[in-house]
Amino acid sequence: KNQVEQSPQSLIILEGKNCTLQCNYTVSPFSNLRWYKQDTGRGPVSLTIMTFSENTKSNGRYTATLDADTKQSSLHITASQLSDSASYICVVSAKGNYQLIWGAGTKLIIKP
Amino acid sequence: EAQVTQNPRYLITVTGKKLTVTCSQNMNHEYMSWYRQDPGLGLRQIYYSMNVEVTDKGDVPEGYKVSRKEKRNFPLILESPSPNQTSLYFCASRDRGIHEQYFGPGTRLTVT
Numbered sequence: 001k002n003q004v005e006q007s008p009q010s011l012i013i014l015e016g017k018n019c020t021l022q023c024n025y026t027v028s029p030f031s032n033l034r035w036y037k038q039d040t041g042r043g044p045v046s047l048t049i050m051t052f053s054e055n056t057k058s059n060g061r062y063t064a065t066l067d068a069d070t071k072q073s074s075l076h077i078t079a080s081q082l083s084d085s086a087s088y089i090c091v092v093s094a095k096g097n098y099q100l101i102w103g104a105g106t107k108l109i110i111k112p
Numbered sequence: 113e114a115q116v117t118q119n120p121r122y123l124i125t126v127t128g129k130k131l132t133v134t135c136s137q138n139m140n141h142e143y144m145s146w147y148r149q150d151p152g153l154g155l156r157q158i159y160y161s162m163n164v165e166v167t168d169k170g171d172v173p174e175g176y177k178v179s180r181k182e183k184r185n186f187p188l189i190l191e192s193p194s195p196n197q198t199s200l201y202f203c204a205s206r207d208r209g210i211h212e213q214y215f216g217p218g219t220r221l222t223v224t
Contacts (some may be wrong), residue, residue, distance in 0.1 A: 032210045043116075043153070043202050043215025051210060087152065091209075100213070102154040106173065 004026040004092050004103035012109045017080055021106045023073040023090030031095040033066050035075050038087045038105070043087075047075070047088075085110045114139045118203050118216035133188045133219050135203030142208045144186040145170070146178060148199040155202065160170055161186055165170055193223040 004025045013019050025033070032051045036044035048057045048064040050073070056065050061078045077084055087105040094101070116137045125131055137144065145172075145176040157170030161180040175197055177189040186205075190197060200220050206213040 015146065034213075041200070041218065041220075043204070045215070046212045049210060092135065099157060102156070104152075104154040112165055 002092075002094060002101050004090055004101050006090050006103040006106050008106060009104070010107040011108070012111060013080055015080055015082055015110050015112050016044055019077050019080060019108065021075045021077075021088050021090075021108070023075070023103060025071050025073070025090070025092045025101070026050060027071075027092040027094050029095040030068060030071075031093040033064075033073050034091040034093075034100070035062070035073075036089045036091060038089060040086070047073075072085055080110050081112060082110050084108060114214070116203055116214050116216040118201075118219050120219060122220050124222045124224065127194055128192050131190050131193060131221075133190075133201060133203075133221070135188065135216060136184050136221055137186075137203075137205040137214070138184065139205060139207070139214065140183065141205035141214075142183070144180065144203065144205045145213075146176070146186070146188045146199075147202045147204065148172065149202065150199050155209045158188070158201075191207060193221075195223050197221065198223050 007022045034049045035047040038044040047059050047062050050066045063076045066073045087107050089105040090103040091100045119134045142163050147155040149155050156172045158176050159178040161167045175191040203216040204213050
């Protein structure tokens with residue numbers, strides 16, 4: 001069964017610190033992996049999209065990595081800011097399938 | 113401005129009273145989707161559409177209907193709402209291929 005699992009479920013860090021969020025998936029055949037940021041009560045906003053041939057992609061202070069062999073991805077946030085407090089969701093798409101398989105998300109809280 | 117709009121943003125209704133949540137996008141996207149999000153759960157796809165007059169069930173279609181008569185609009189219809197349909201609903205659109213998905217601002221529905 002196609003699944004996406006994220007860890008940790010929640011994370012609290014101090015402003016200015018770095019953190020890494022994890023995503024493991026069993027989706028096959030793999031097409032692409034996306035990371036979204038979702039503020040409470042608002043629609044998700046895309047951070048990165050990676051295909052099979054890409055193993056790293058950056059968007060400002062956000063860097064996503066992908067290991068298609070081990071079916072793992074991570075999202076690294078550098079020098080965190082209070083505005084980074086949000087849920088971060090990993091989403092995977094299978095080839096030939098329009099549907100996206102959504103992880104449950106990691107809730108990140110940045111404390112001053 | 114490229115955007116996905118939803119209306120209404122908030123709705124409180126009673127069991128059994130038919131309602132429609134509208135969704136419109138101005139980006140000429142082929143693909144549109146409806147999701148619901150409940151506390152502690154990831155986004156779950158209700159229905160999706162790959163083009164005008166082409167719709168298909170997602171993971172949780174029971175109790176919902178959709179239509180795609182025009183490319184820009186994708187309304188969600190609840191013929192006989194029940195309390196278990198109380199949720200936060202998001203409409204989304206994207207272009208064919210591996211492209212960013214854009215989300216609407218969400219509709220918070222309460223069924224009493």
